Amino acid sequence: MTFITTALSVNLNKVALVRNTRHLGIPSVTRAATLCLQAGAHGITVHPRPDERHIRASDVPELATLLKDWPDREFNIEGNPFHNLMDVVGQLVAAKLPVHQVTFVPDSEGQFTSDHGWSFPADAQRLKPLIDQAHAWGLRVSLFMDADTAPMAAAKALGADRVELYTEPYAAAWGTPEQTDQLARFAAAAQAALDAGLQVNAGHDLNLDNLTAFIAHVPKVSEVSIGHALIADALEMGYAATVQSYLRCLTLGDRLAQGGLSVG
Numbered sequence: 001m002t003f004i005t006t007a008l009s010v011n012l013n014k015v016a017l018v019r020n021t022r023h024l025g026i027p028s029v030t031r032a033a034t035l036c037l038q039a040g041a042h043g044i045t046v047h048p049r050p051d052e053r054h055i056r057a058s059d060v061p062e063l064a065t066l067l068k069d070w071p072d073r074e075f076n077i078e079g080n081p082f083h084n085l086m087d088v089v090g091q092l093v094a095a096k097l098p099v100h101q102v103t104f105v106p107d108s109e110g111q112f113t114s115d116h117g118w119s120f121p122a123d124a125q126r127l128k129p130l131i132d133q134a135h136a137w138g139l140r141v142s143l144f145m146d147a148d149t150a151p152m153a154a155a156k157a158l159g160a161d162r163v164e165l166y167t168e169p170y171a172a173a174w175g176t177p178e179q180t181d182q183l184a185r186f187a188a189a190a191q192a193a194l195d196a197g198l199q200v201n202a203g204h205d206l207n208l209d210n211l212t213a214f215i216a217h218v219p220k221v222s223e224v225s226i227g228h229a230l231i232a233d234a235l236e237m238g239y240a241a242t243v244q245s246y247l248r249c250l251t252l253g254d255r256l257a258q259g260g261l262s263v264g
């Protein structure tokens with residue numbers, strides 16, 4: 001049996017956060033990207049916020065230039081398309097630099113971190129021209145969404161290709177009596193998205209403890225983007241060992257999901 005492994009996209013925000021505390025250029029975001037890709041990561045994610053607290057607009061073309069040497073890997077750029085995201089991405093497209101996926105996230109400017117998905121139907125019509133613009137640039141569009149079944153058909157009707165399920169509620173419940181209910185909630189949302197013809201991504205506060213169970217229970221997750229915990233792990237284990245540990249969690253989760261292994 002062939003096991004399809006969920007893709008791991010490493011979010012480098014927190015490498016940039018440390019770099020920005022001095023004017024020395026270390027730790028290097030591009031060096032981190034290279035080490036993660038060499039270790040087998042399937043892609044790189046950044047979330048260039050308008051305040052440039054971590055990833056700066058200038059980091060994005062540097063990373064895209066690096067990704068030209070990795071044609072089988074993906075560059076995912078996250079952000080609010082009503083703020084800076086379309087400018088950042090449009091400059092890459094104009095320069096013919098690689099970008100594969102944009103993830104639209106409804107964060108306010110200066111928001112501490114992402115904490116909710118888009119609202120349907122409230123946000124639908126204003127998102128439509130931006131989805132169309134990203135498609136005209138040849139990009140895949142993913143919408144950051146809470147784990148609800150109801151809006152998935154509308155997200156598909158709007159033209160989205162994927163949804164990224166906001167996983168913080170699952171991560172917060174992991175290891176508590178709420179974990180089972182959260183897994184069921186995310187599985188139902190993912191299935192609704194799949195039934196609507198969307199592909200499913202997931203991210204936020206995923207880590208080495210909670211990742212395998214998520215992948216084992218939530219159907220057909222195409223990609224996870226992981227930053228905060230992965231970079232924290234890399235401080236202790238190094239990028240290569242850390243990426244390989246996350247890849248093992250994904251493989252194990254996928255094998256459990258496909259019935260290739262049993263537990264207990």
Ligand SMILES: CC(=O)[C@@H](O)[C@H](O)COP(=O)(O)O
Pocket residue numbers: 013014047049078105112113114144203204227
């Ligand atoms: C959309 C999402 O969940 C991530 O991009 C997250 O927002 C990371 O951003 P910070 O690293 O700024 O917390």
Ligand SMILES: NCC(=O)COP(=O)(O)O
Pocket residue numbers: 011045078164202203204205206225226227228229230
């Ligand atoms: N889309 C989620 C992401 O890129 C990383 O989120 P986190 O692992 O930093 O919480």
